[in-house]
Amino acid sequence: MMLRIKRVPTVVSNYQKDEAEEGARRVGGCGRNCLNQCCIPGAKLPLYAFKKLTKIDGDKELPGSEKREPPVDFLDSLLLGEWEDRMQRGLFRYDVTACETKVIPGQFGFIAQLNEGRHLKKRPTEFRVDKVLQPFDGNKFNFTKVGQEEVLFQFEASEDGEVQFIPSAPIEPENSPSVVAINVSPIEYGHVLLIPRILEHLPQRIDRESFLLALHMAAAAGNPYFRLGYNSLGAFATINHLHFQAYYLAVTFPIEKAPTKKITVSGAGVRVSELLNYPVRGLVFEGGNTLQDLSNTVSDACICLQENNIPYNVLISDCGKRIFLLPQCYAEKQALGEVRAELLDTQVNPAVWEISGHMVLKRKKDYEEASDENAWKLLAEVSLSEERFQEVNSLIFEAIASDDNGNANLLEDPEVKPHSREEVDTINTSSHAAMVTGTQQCLVLQ
Amino acid sequence: MESELGLIEQSFNSRYSLWVQEALSELPDSFTITDPCLSGHPIVFASKGFLKMLGYSKSEVIGRNGRVFQGPGTCRRSVVEIREAIREERAIQINLLNYRKDGTPFWMLFHMCPVFNKEDGMVTHFVGVQVPISRKPRRSGRNGVNLCEEGSRMNDIFYGSCRKEVCSSVELGRVLPLESAFDDADDRGLEIEESCEASDVEKTRAATAINNILSVLTHYSELTGRLVCGKRCSLSLGLLSSSLNISLGRIKQSFVLTDPHLPDMPIVYASDAFFKLTGYTRHEVLGRNCRFLSGVDTDSSMIYRIKESIQNEKACTVRILNYRKDKSSFWNLLHISPVRNASGKIAYFVGVQMEEGCKNQVGHGLSPEMRQLSAVGAVRIAVRTLSMGAGPSKSEESNNL
Numbered sequence: 057m058m059l060r061i062k063r064v065p066t067v068v069s070n071y072q073k074d075e076a077e078e079g080a081r082r083v084g085g086c087g088r089n090c091l092n093q094c095c096i097p098g099a100k101l102p103l104y105a106f107k108k109l110t111k112i113d114g115d116k117e118l119p120g121s122e123k124r125e126p127p128v129d130f131l132d133s134l135l136l137g138e139w140e141d142r143m144q145r146g147l148f149r150y151d152v153t154a155c156e157t158k159v160i161p162g163q164f165g166f167i168a169q170l171n172e173g174r175h176l177k178k179r180p181t182e183f184r185v186d187k188v189l190q191p192f193d194g195n196k197f198n199f200t201k202v203g204q205e206e207v208l209f210q211f212e213a214s215e216d217g218e219v220q221f222i223p224s225a226p227i228e229p230e231n232s233p234s235v236v237a238i239n240v241s242p243i244e245y246g247h248v249l250l251i252p253r254i255l256e257h258l259p260q261r262i263d264r265e266s267f268l269l270a271l272h273m274a275a276a277a278g279n280p281y282f283r284l285g286y287n288s289l290g291a292f293a294t295i296n297h298l299h300f301q302a303y304y305l306a307v308t309f310p311i312e313k314a315p316t317k318k319i320t321v322s323g324a325g326v327r328v329s330e331l332l333n334y335p336v337r338g339l340v341f342e343g344g345n346t347l348q349d350l351s352n353t354v355s356d357a358c359i360c361l362q363e364n365n366i367p368y369n370v371l372i373s374d375c376g377k378r379i380f381l382l383p384q385c386y387a388e389k390q391a392l393g394e395v396r397a398e399l400l401d402t403q404v405n406p407a408v409w410e411i412s413g414h415m416v417l418k419r420k421k422d423y424e425e426a427s428d429e430n431a432w433k434l435l436a437e438v439s440l441s442e443e444r445f446q447e448v449n450s451l452i453f454e455a456i457a458s459d460d461n462g463n464a465n466l467l468e469d470p471e472v473k474p475h476s477r478e479e480v481d482t483i484n485t486s487s488h489a490a491m492v493t494g495t496q497q498c499l500v501l502q
Numbered sequence: 503m504e505s506e507l508g509l510i511e512q513s514f515n516s517r518y519s520l521w522v523q524e525a526l527s528e529l530p531d532s533f534t535i536t537d538p539c540l541s542g543h544p545i546v547f548a549s550k551g552f553l554k555m556l557g558y559s560k561s562e563v564i565g566r567n568g569r570v571f572q573g574p575g576t577c578r579r580s581v582v583e584i585r586e587a588i589r590e591e592r593a594i595q596i597n598l599l600n601y602r603k604d605g606t607p608f609w610m611l612f613h614m615c616p617v618f619n620k621e622d623g624m625v626t627h628f629v630g631v632q633v634p635i636s637r638k639p640r641r642s643g644r645n646g647v648n649l650c651e652e653g654s655r656m657n658d659i660f661y662g663s664c665r666k667e668v669c670s671s672v673e674l675g676r677v678l679p680l681e682s683a684f685d686d687a688d689d690r691g692l693e694i695e696e697s698c699e700a701s702d703v704e705k706t707r708a709a710t711a712i713n714n715i716l717s718v719l720t721h722y723s724e725l726t727g728r729l730v731c732g733k734r735c736s737l738s739l740g741l742l743s744s745s746l747n748i749s750l751g752r753i754k755q756s757f758v759l760t761d762p763h764l765p766d767m768p769i770v771y772a773s774d775a776f777f778k779l780t781g782y783t784r785h786e787v788l789g790r791n792c793r794f795l796s797g798v799d800t801d802s803s804m805i806y807r808i809k810e811s812i813q814n815e816k817a818c819t820v821r822i823l824n825y826r827k828d829k830s831s832f833w834n835l836l837h838i839s840p841v842r843n844a845s846g847k848i849a850y851f852v853g854v855q856m857e858e859g860c861k862n863q864v865g866h867g868l869s870p871e872m873r874q875l876s877a878v879g880a881v882r883i884a885v886r887t888l889s890m891g892a893g894p895s896k897s898e899e900s901n902n903l
Contacts, residue, residue, distance in 0.1 A: 127867040128867040132753070132754075132876060132880055133868050134872075134876070135876075136876040136879030137868060137872040137873060137879065138875075140878050140879040140882075141872065141875050151842075153846070153882055154846040156844065156845050156846045157844045157886070158891045161891070167890070306883055306887035306888065307887050308582055308589075312579070312582050313579075313582060313583075342578055
C-alpha cells in the first residue's frame with residue numbers, strides 16, 4: 057500500500073525537461089556543461105565564503121565602531137546581480153516581475169500572486185507522499201544535472217573568519233561544494249535554491265550541518281525579506297535531492313505577524329513558542345546562545361519529524377533569527393480523498409511559501425477572488441488537528457530535551473536514531489494509523 | 503562618512519529654522535528623529551535624554567539605524583511590527599527590549615510616529631520616543647503564571663477582531679503539560695525573556711513627549727515655509743512613498759528612476775551616489791528629464807539608442823559622454839531597464855550610471871557590470887513589492903494611537 061498524489065511538478069531547471077534539446081554549448085563533457093563528473097574538470101564558478109557567526113545577533117554593529125566593509129555584499133550585490141544577469145540572458149521560463157501580485161486586503165495580509173505560466177507545459181506526475189525519507193535515486197532529475205549557467209555561485213564557510221569572494225573559483229569535488237542555483241520557475245524575484253554538498257547526492261532530509269548552512273545563508277543575506285524555506289517529501293518537495301529554496305519579497309508574511317506564545321526555553325537559550333491565531337499550527341524557534349544552538353535545536357526537531365515520518369515545512373525568517381516549523385498533512389489528506397474538490401481545483405500546493413502566507417495562484421478567478429477567508433480555508437486543511445499537533449509536539453520536545461541533557465553528539469550522525477524503534481512504532485499506529493495501515497491504494501487524479 | 507553627515511545635517515537644516523536643534527535639546531525626554539529618505543534610514547537627531555539613557559555619545563549614534571540598540575533578547579515579532587509601521591507610515595506604541603552601550607538590556611515603551619510635509623503629504627521624518635518601563639516585581643509563580651499573563655494580554659490585543667472559529671480553537675492552557683519535558687528550563691531562562699507591560703502613566707508620558715516634539719518641529723518649520731505636521735494633510739501626487747524611498751536608499755550605486763507616464767519622463771528618484779557622481783543636489787534633479795547630463799560632445803546616436811530601447815521597453819547598455827554640474831565630463835556606462843510594478847506593468851525606467859575607469863570601482867570583488875545589474879535587481883524588488891497594496895492607505899486612522 058502506498059499513498060500517492062498526482063501533481064504537476066515544478067520545473068526548477070531547464071534541464072529537467074525530459075531528455076531533450078542537445079545544446080550546442082561548450083565543448084567537453086556531456087555537452088550540456090552540467091555538474092557531473094563529465095563536465096566539472098576545468099569548470100569555474102564564483103565562490104562566496106561566509107563569515108561563521110557565533111552570536112545570534114550577528115548583524116549588530118557597535119555604534120561608532122569601525123565597520124569592516126565586506127568585499128561583496130552577499131544579497132544586494134552578488135545574488136541579485138547574478139540573478140538579474142540570468143534574467144537578461146533569458147534563462148527563466150517567464151518574467152516573474154510581469155506576474156500580477158497583491159496583498160489581500162484584510163486582517164492578515166496574505167499575499168497573492170497570479171502565475172499562469174508556472175505549471176504550463178508539464179504533465180502531472182505521481183508523487184509518493186507517505187514516506188518522508190526516501191533514498192536518493194540517481195536516475196531521477198537531480199541538481200547535478202543542471203547546466204552550470206543556472207548555478208550562481210559556490211557557498212561555503214570562510215576559513216579565516218572573514219567574508220571572502222573569488223569571482224572565478226574551480227569546482228573541487230573533494231571540497232564537497234555547496235551551490236546556489238536559480239529556480240527557472242521563480243515565484244518571486246531572486247528565487248534560488250541552496251543545494252548543500254551538491255556532489256554528495258544527499259536525499260531531501262535535514263541534517264545539522266546542512267541546516268546550519270541554510271541559517272548562514274539567511275544571516276549572510278542580512279535582510280529580513282530574504283527568507284529560506286524547506287519542504288520535506290510528503291510536504292510538497294518535488295525533487296529528492298537536498299535543497300532549500302529562497303527568495304526576496306519585501307513584504308512581511310502573515311506567519312511572521314502571527315502572535316506567538318512561549319512554551320519553553322531550552323538549555324541553550326532557544327525560545328520555543330507556538331503560533332496563535334494562524335490557520336496552520338506550528339512552532340517558532342528563536343534566540344539561543346549561538347547561531348549553532350538555534351540551528352541544532354531546529355534541526356533536531358526536523359530530524360525527529362522526518363524519522364517519525366511526519367511531513368513538514370520550515371521557514372527561516374528574519375535573517376535566520378526566527379524559524380517556523382510546520383508539520384502538515386495536506387498531501388496525505390489529498391491522497392486519501394479528504395480534501396474538498398473546490399480546494400483541489402485551485403491546484404495550489406501548500407508548501408512552505410503558501411503556508412507562510414504567500415499564495416501563488418494559477419487561475420485568474422482564484423486571484424481575483426482571493427480573500428482572507430479563502431486563504432484561511434486552504435491553510436486550515438494543511439494544519440494538523442489540535443490533538444495530533446500536541447502529540448507531535450511531545451515528540452519534538454522529547455527530542456530537543458534529550459539534546460539538552462548532553463546527547464548532542466549522538467545526533468551528529470544521521471544514522472543514529474534519536475528514538476527507539478518502539479517509539480516510532482507507537483507514533484505510526486496512533487491517531488494516524490490510516491497513513492500506514494490502510495489497505496487500498498489512494499490516488500487522486502486531477 | 504563626511505558626505506553622509508552632510509546629508510544628515512541637510513535633512514534637518516533644509517526643513518527647520520536655525521534654532522530647532524537647541525529647542526529640541528531643551529526637551530527632557532529620550533527621543534530620536536530619523537530620516538527615511540536617507541540611505542539606511544539613519545538617526546539624524548538624538549536627544550540628551552536618549553544619549554544618557556543608552557550611554558552613547560552623540561557622534562556614536564547619529565547616522566546609525568535604530569536597530570543597533572536591539573540585541574539577542576529583543577522580541578523579533580516586535581521588530582517586525584515596527585518595520586511594518588514604518589512601511590505603512592503610521593504611528594506605533596510598543597514595548598521593546600533595547601541594549602545600552604555597556605550591553606545591559608532594559609525595557610522601554612517605544613512610541614514612534616511619522617512627521618509629514620504639510621504640502622505634499624510625504625513623510626519627512628519619524629520621531630521615536632523611548633520611555634523606560636519601571637519593572638514591577640515579578641509574580642511568584644513559575645512559567646505557568648507568566649504564560650497565562652502573556653496569553654491573556656494576547657487575548658485582548660488579537661482576539662477582539664478575529665474570527666470565532668479561531669478563538670475557539672485556541673486554548674491557552676493547552677501547552678503547559680509539555681513543559682515537563684524541560685523541567686527546570688524556566689530557571690535557566692533570563693528574566694529579560696519575559697515580556698513587559700508599560701503602565702498607563704508611561705503611555706501617557708510617551709504620547710505627551712511626542713506631542714511636545716511635534717509642536718517644536720511644526721513651529722520651526724513655519725519659519726522656513728516648509729511646514730510639517732503630525733497628520734497627513736494632503737495625498738502625495740506622483741512622488742514616491744517614504745517606504746519606497748527607504749528601500750531605494752539602501753542601494754549604493756548611482757541610479758535614477760524616471761516615470762514614463764509623466765510628461766517628458768522626469769526623474770522621480772535619484773540615489774545618493776548619483777549626487778556624488780554628478781555634483782547635483784536632490785532638488786536640482788527631481789522632476790527633470792535626464793538630458794541635462796548630456797553636453798556638446800555627447801554622441802546623439804547614443805541618445806537615440808536610449809530612446810529606442812525605452813520605446814521598445816527593452817534593457818540596454820550604452821557608453822555615453824555625460825557632464826557633471828561643474829561642466830567636467832565623464833564616460834558613463836549607462837544601463838537602462840524597464841521596471842514593473844505589482845500589476846506587472848512598466849512603472850519606471852531605471853538608469854544605472856557607472857563612471858568608466860573610476861578607481862572606486864576597482865578592487866571590489868564583483869565586476870562593475872555585475873554590480874550594475876544588482877542595482878537593477880534591487881530596484882525591481884523595491885518597486886514591485888512596495889506597490890502591492892499594503893501601502894500607506896491606513897495612515898489616516900492610525901495616527902490617533
